[in-house]
Amino acid sequence: MDLTGKAAIVTGSGRGLGLSYAAELARHGAAVVINDVDPEVAEAAVRGIVDAGGRATAVVAPVGSAEAADALVATAVREFGRLDVLVTNAGILRDKSLLKMTDDDFDQVIAVHLRGTFTCVRSAFGYFKESETPGRIVAIGSPTGQRGNFGQTNYAAAKAGIVGMVRTWALEMARSGVLVNAVVPVASTAMTRTVPYFAAAIEAEDAGLAMPDFFRKDLGFGTADDVAGLVAFLASDDAAGINGQVIGVGGDRIQLWSHPEPVLSVIAEGGWDAERIADEFAPQLRENLQSVGEKFPTLPPELDRSGA
């Protein structure tokens, strides 16, 4: 898997998963544009890649606006002469249950994740099309966007929206040779370290130990580096033919997500009024109700820190 001679942008790559993606792309030979709102972590990320023998530069800017997106693409072209890969990873959380969520909580999360992905992909695709580059786009989703999660109205909207855009872009970009896929990661980062359910896994990581198998295998939860190989693969020539897919990875587990499909189709001559729905469709509907929410297996007692 060789990315030598290619150039990549990873948004939000000063820390966490983005940093692992950037380091992994660089390790395979790509020059990387690091992006973050925090100048210190952005500079440290560039230093880390350069010290390891790679090429990197930083753009400190909040993704969301068209200007920031254009600046990222222009920097890749100016510094490295080209752009081949875009990973839209930057993200924030503003979790609150619905009645407590303010307009600002909603708008901020939508601006970084949904608008940030839209504007960066639009700029990168413009470049790919004009330069006839068979580019690779990796957008970052979340189990919350796939399934819903308590307290995450804004984040669920943004992440489900990102996967909706990926499905649409896979159609729009198909003829240009550009591939666009979504990755649904689960990993220990600043974003997840404080979730009580993961406490025993974080404890192991902080002690320099491997996380227990329950987390790595049953739950699919591991380190940020566990996710990076999938991003490098999707960025490479080896990913030829893979387009519009949603792939989840965490710990030792990798998964292909399905796209929504109708699970029950019933035809009635003349259509469905409310009474007919109540009489004929509702009984079948009740037998086929779809589940919502992420499925967390019960923690084995020895890994449950909730009572500690």
Ligand SMILES: NC(=O)c1ccc[n+]([C@@H]2O[C@H](COP(=O)([O-])OP(=O)(O)OC[C@H]3O[C@@H](n4cnc5c(N)ncnc54)[C@H](O)[C@@H]3O)[C@@H](O)[C@H]2O)c1
């Ligand atoms: N950690 C997980 O288990 C998990 C699960 C599902 C999805 N994700 C997604 O993965 C991505 C990375 O998450 P993480 O866990 O590494 O989070 P993180 O908080 O550790 O890192 C996110 C980085 O993005 C930067 N950032 C925030 N707003 C930005 C903006 N407007 N422009 C540029 N940079 C910005 C932050 O400064 C930070 O360095 C996010 O999109 C997140 O939603 C993470």
